[in-house]
Amino acid sequence: MSAAAVMRAAPEPDVEPAAFKAAMRRLAAGVTVVTSRHGATVNGMTATAVCSVSxxxxxxxxxxxxxxxxxxxxxxxxxxxxxxxxxxxxxxATYFAGRDGKSFDAVPHRLGATGCPLIEGCAARLDCVLESRHDEGTHTIFVGRVLHAETGDGAPLIYGDSAFHGLTTI
Ligand SMILES: Cc1cc2nc3c(=O)[nH]c(=O)nc-3n(C[C@H](O)[C@H](O)[C@H](O)COP(=O)(O)O)c2cc1C
Structure with missing residues (x-):
């Protein structure tokens, strides 16, 4: 059967936004602060929709x-x-999940080659230039080419079931 035929045979969606969000809350993920700069404007935001590509x-x-x-x-x-x-x-993570008035004044950091803040005490840091972007739904997937990667000593912070956790080895 061709891919097009398979697509035509796909059942109608049966998912409420609340059910989708509840399911996604069960996916534990590492917590990242995405930092960015344009001229004098510097920003940071908490994100879990972060992934290695290549x-x-x-x-x-x-x-x-x-x-x-x-x-x-x-x-x-x-x-x-x-x-x-x-x-x-x-x-x-809580601070950078806020919307307004975020500052790096009290956040120990240095600037990477891109000018974006690299925060001290993190488990790891990647400095990236934008490679491509893909608009999907309410979001844009930004693909970055990594110019610099470094690791720190701390164990990763995890977010799952609407709460922050440490990583416990099983
Ligand atoms: C644990 C956690 C994970 C989040 N992950 C994302 C994400 O992957 N993408 C996104 O657009 N917003 C995500 N958010 C929401 C943003 O952090 C939030 O909207 C923030 O206020 C955006 O800041 P800005 O408007 O200064 O960029 C997340 C929030 C939390 C608490």
Missing amino acids: AEPPLVLVALNRSSASHGVVSRGGAFALNFLSETQSEL
């Missing part, structure tokens, strides 16, 4: 809501950095 070349993706301020800064600045939070940094 090792050679090194590519990653992040899905950002088009209503977020970061979406505009990444689009205009053409770069982003991924700061994988450590389990001691849940306060930063």
Whole structure:
């Protein structure tokens, strides 16, 4: 059967937004602060929709809501950095999930080659230039080419079932 025939035979969707969100809350994920810069504008936002795409070349993706301020800064600045939070940094996750008045003044960091903030104390950091973008639904998938990667000492911070967790080895 051709792919087109399979597509035509697909059943009608049967999913309420609430059911979809409840299911996705069961997917535990590492917590990242996505930082971005355009001129004097610097921003950071908490994200879990972050994924490795390719090792050679090194590519990653992040899905950002088009209503977020970061979406505009990444689009205009053409770069982003991924700061994988450590389990001691849940306060930063909450801070950067806020909308207004976010500042890096009290957040220890340095600037990467792209000008995006690299936050101290993270489990790992990636500095990326924008490779491509794909609009899907309410979000844009930004694919970044990694210019620099480094790891820290902390264990990763995890988000699942609407709460932050440390990583427990089983
Ligand atoms: C744990 C957690 C994960 C999140 N993941 C994402 C994500 O992957 N993509 C996204 O667009 N927003 C995500 N958000 C929401 C943004 O952090 C939030 O909308 C933020 O206010 C955006 O900031 P900005 O408008 O300054 O860019 C997440 C929030 C939390 C608490």
